[in-house]
Amino acid sequence: MNDVFTLQQRIAELEKQLKYEREVSIQKDAKIAYLYEQFRLAQQKQFGKSAEGFVGQGELFNEVEEIAEKAEPEQQGISYTRNKPKRKPLPKDLPREQVIHDIADKSCACCGGELHKIGEDTAEKLEFIPAHVKVIEHIRPKYACRECEKSGTGSTIKQQPMPAMPINKGIATASLLSQLITSKYQYGLPLHRQESMFKQYGIELSRQTMSDWVIKSAALFTPLVKRLKEELLKQPLLNADETTVNVVKSDKVNSYMWVYCSGADSPKPDSPIPNIVLYDYHTSRAAACVMDYLDGYQGYLHVDGYQAYEKTQASLVGCWAHARRKFIEAKKLQGKNKTGKADVVLSLIQKLYGIESRLKDKSADESYQTRQAQSKPILDKLKQWLEKHQPNLVGNSKLIDAANYMANQWPKLIEYINDGRLSIDNNRAERAIKPFVIGRKNWLFSQTATGANASAILYSIIETAKANGLAPYDYITACLDELCQSTPDIDSLLPWNFKG
Structure with missing residues (x-):
């Protein structure tokens, strides 16, 4: 009897062990399958196509053209002539310089008679003129009263005050600051490279000086960005996204740049929603960041699946x-x-x-x-x-x-x-965050939180200008000239009010 009981216990133990080994084997197989999937995805990411399309996407409409282009003319049984691409004409408002290439001898080679003009051919060539740098000398004459000087009572000196400048007691004009800002934030050119470029003109501008100018310029733009945010939060629908940013002098491994935008890349014909793109720097990705920024916003918010957006009061629209x-x-x-x-x-x-x-x-x-x-x-x-x-x-x-x-x-x-005003995806915000991501690859990181906040402000100005069809360089130059005044007209600088 004891032998039977012992045998039953042994069988139960073996079954339990077998079950455990089977579960371990299943987990092991699943882990191997998962790692293999990750390996294949990594291979595809490294060596495969990066587009998100799949078979049938796009080819639905150009399949015939693709096949015709790949096939040899002999195989098609017909002669094949490729259409010559048409070059877009150069803008009419560009300055033009005419160079006449005329013949010296205007006599006929056959009879010696005088030739008359029957027409002409014109070919446009685009000339590039490097940046023109000049020094503007602000001369302020001083005036005094000779009569007062003779009487010994002293003389009142009169002089026109110095015009307001974006950088007090600095050599930078609004145009120079705009060049630095657009080069860095629109075209991703780091300050150390700009430093080298200025040396070509014999101008010594250290990156430390330029960095200080950029941060001070960002401070000038603060009231305009604040006004743009007020307009943004009035809109019935917004888009939001976020991406990482490395800040060297920060306790956080990753900080984040959030983006909020209104309007659309291709607005609806009846849409009154203005195009605004604003960035907001934070040292975390916590829900409090988006909650604080939106400040009780209750309209539609296009987002991805990140759970932080669930904490807002907005009506979320998926992507x-x-x-x-x-x-x-x-x-x-x-x-x-x-x-x-x-x-x-x-x-x-x-x-x-x-x-x-x-x-x-x-x-x-x-x-x-x-x-x-x-x-x-x-x-x-x-x-x-x-x-x-x-x-x-x-x-x-x-x-x-x-x-x-x-x-x-x-x-x-x-x-x-x-709602017909809504979008099928959040690509509006993804495209808005892309310029920052591209710029981040070029200059890698911000040194301090102050620099990251300045980046957020200046990216906001540049991307909002672009979204409204404005040239960022011209817009920033005009804004800096106005914002440095004692009582700037902020509303006149809103992109849809801007006169240029």
Whole structure:
């Protein structure tokens, strides 16, 4: 009897051990599969195409042209002549200098008669003139009274006061400051490279001096940025995003630059929403950052899936670009020339974007009506796909992540069809944050929080100017000249009021 009991215990122990080893094996296989997926994704990221498109996206419309271009003319059975590209004419407002290339001998080679002009050919060539640097001498004559001097009572000296300048007691004019700012923040040229450029003109401008000028210029722009923020928070819909920034003299490993923008890259015909792009620097990515900035804002807010935005009082609108991106990653793990569940979702998402491409020039009301009639049935199919497949997905961890993201974000992802003013994605904010990311690659980091805050202010001015079709250099020059006055007219500097 004891032998039977001992045997049963032994069998139970072996079963328990076998179950444990099976679970370990499953976990090990899952870990190996996950690492393999990451390896394939890393390979694709390093050596594959970076575009987010998939087979069928784009080729839907240019497949015939692509095949015709790749095929040899002999294979097509017809002669093939490529159309010559047309060069855009040079702007009419550019200064022009005429160089006449005339013949010296205007007699006919046959009979010796005088030739008469029957026409002329003109060829335009673009000449580049390097930057012109000059010194402006501010001369202020002094005047005194001789009669008072003779009487010994002393003389009152009269002199015109020095005009207000952006940098008091400095040599920098508004135009020079604008050149420094646009070179650094619009074109990503670090100050140490600008220092080298000025040396070519025999001018010694240290990067420390230029850095001080840039920070002081940013301080001048503070009231304008504050006014732009007031206008931003009045708008019915906004976009938001954030990215990391390294600040050397900071206790934080990563600090963050947040971006908030209104308007659109291609505004609706009936849209009164102004184009504003503002940056906000913080040492964290906490929800308090966005909550403090939005200050109780209750309109629509286009965002990605970051949970910090859930803490705001805004009505959140999801981003189909983010959802699509995750399914594209899942598709990459399927291997070349293989189709699967990710392709089904990507095809439906592409149809949603196809509808949006046809709504670019439509009013908000037309967009709403079309989305309800055409986009909603496609969204219903995506919802059905989620309900059918999400609970049963195994293997491709990226596909599971993509499905989970879409399910968790679903109420926000479908919000855009309920208001014709809304966008299908948050690409407006992603494009707004891109100039900062590109600039960050060029100058790598800010030394201090003061420098990072200055960057936020100056990026705000430049990107808002660009969004309103203004030339940042001209806009910044005019703003600096006005903002250094004792009582600047801030409203006149708002981009939509700016006269140039």
